[in-house]
Amino acid sequence: MSIEIRNIQKNFNSFSALNNVSLDVPSGELVALLGPSGCGKTTLLRIIAGLETADNGSIHFHGNDTIHSNVRDRQVGFVFQHYALFRHMTVFENVAFGLRVRPRKTRPSENEIQRRVHELLELVQLDWLADRYPPQLSGGQRQRIALARALAVEPKVLLLDEPFGALDAKVRKDLRRWLRRLHDELHITSVFVTHDQEEALEVADRIVVMNHGKVEQMGSPQEVYDKPASPFVYQFLGNVNLFHSRVNEGKTHIGDIEVEIESFKETQNSPALAYVRPHDIDIQKELNGQKPAFSAIVSYIHSLGPLVRLELQRDDQFEIVEAEMTREKFLQLELSVGSKVYVHPRNVRVFLN
């Protein structure tokens, strides 16, 4: 089932949590709402579920306005950040809850409930925990039970609020791959909220980047990473180096060097922000005539793992430039703190100020 979100407006007193948000979630896709905390992503998710009401705008499920349908009739599954498992019920009863509270007419028989719950527990690979209580489970196990509970009511839409936010790094990685596989199996329209760009880029079919209650950009992970629509998106999706510069007739200046920017041919002497990712900072020991480069001194080397991170002190300014390279390249260059190097930025992204 597809979700269409139209002109959603939500204020908390004088604070505007959502400002005219519109977006489409196509049927069967896994969409990430990505943004810093306080950007309104969780509020939007709760409005989709019906746990919160919008001041203005509408939510359509498969073309039907949900404004008059109660939360319990919307057929959504909701997974909470802190699991919200019923602490006084066994794992089995937690998963069975959604079936047991149905009106007698539509309630499955006890045998059917047993069968369905065990099926779901097998799906999340935790059938052996059926008789335990939530406090007896680890965080990752609890979140998987919460997911099984949400799936028990056969929701048309699955909503996950920072599902892995409270877990430690390793479990988080395992679980998000597992969620991706589960989604590929079930093909249920899903929206999940996260502030972790790595998680969004790895798991989602589409990413919606939000900031200050507005949608900054929507698109596939590739699109938002390679073609960020705004400085915010660029900065949020990874480490960046920022250079204040000016653009004039398709050229921008970073320090002493000039970089050609095709798309700003018409611009006349306008202030601009130029961004370069650390892995696009090319470092050489000797000045190579073909590539424009500025000089800098290596001020810090962080070499843990396969990537080496360098901090470079520019000669012409006091600004620090961050660079990243493979260990091989690093060893080949024979760099140490204090080495003089020449820096050539590739893939410069310019936004007019």
Added chain:
Amino acid sequence: MPQAFITPTSQYIRYNTKVARSRATSEPLWIRWLLITIALVFLSLFLFVPLAAVFTEGLRKGFATYISAIVEPDALSAIKLTLIAAAIAVPLNLVFGLAAAWAIAKFEFKGKSILITLIDLPFAVSPVIAGLIYVLIFGLQGWFGEWLSNHDLKVVFAIPGIVLATIFVTFPFIARELIPLMQAQGKEEEEAGLVLGASGWQIFWRITIPNIKWGLLYGVILTNARAMGEFGAVSVVSGHIRGLTNTMPLHVEILYNEYNYAAAFAVASLLAFLALITLVLKSYVEWQTAKNALRNEVHKLIIRRESI
């Protein structure tokens, strides 16, 4: 096998054995004993001795006098009235307290802080004033006095007045017990129930009540203790009519004023006995709550051990 030295099991077991007393964090022996002695002397002077005195004074003239003081009709009627007042006040305050705590802990609305203050009012007001309020409202010279006497209804100097005063003074106990508990639990579980299709009633009975049952029971025990023991407010509205509007605490006072010490202490011992039962129940509830908490802690440790 260097790992053998840091088996997680030893860490787990340490939680179950006695905590060794560390010299670094404890006071010298004589200070410890001094403080313990002071505490014990204080407790015996102010708690144990009076409690023992109640029972010895009650039994001073023999067991037969003790029993006859209790089964005497006026005493029986006082016991009955006390039980009636508690039987009405406790369930009503159970409903009021639960509703108030539910509203305060789970919803945002205007005037919430005023409601919290109002709930605390009976704690702040002297019980005698609480009694007087009802006399001023329902008494013969009060606001509704004329209307009530025209319709041949009696509130003050009758059972309804006693029940009203009891409800007033015991009002905050359950709400005060539940508000912090429900606030700490948040409303995510209720929201989860809602999304899963449960009705408001189902959410209340299947999720909210099981989560607060021990806190609720604790509040009921405290309410009941106060309802049976209340003196000041009830004294003002009762009128001290023997065999009709005397509760147990009032009956004790009358007997005492008549120099009937043995009977007074006999009835008082009954109240003290009720208090002791309340304490036992209260400790049991606390022990249950602590056990649940401890069980969760131990399981966390076990999980940690399994995952190492």
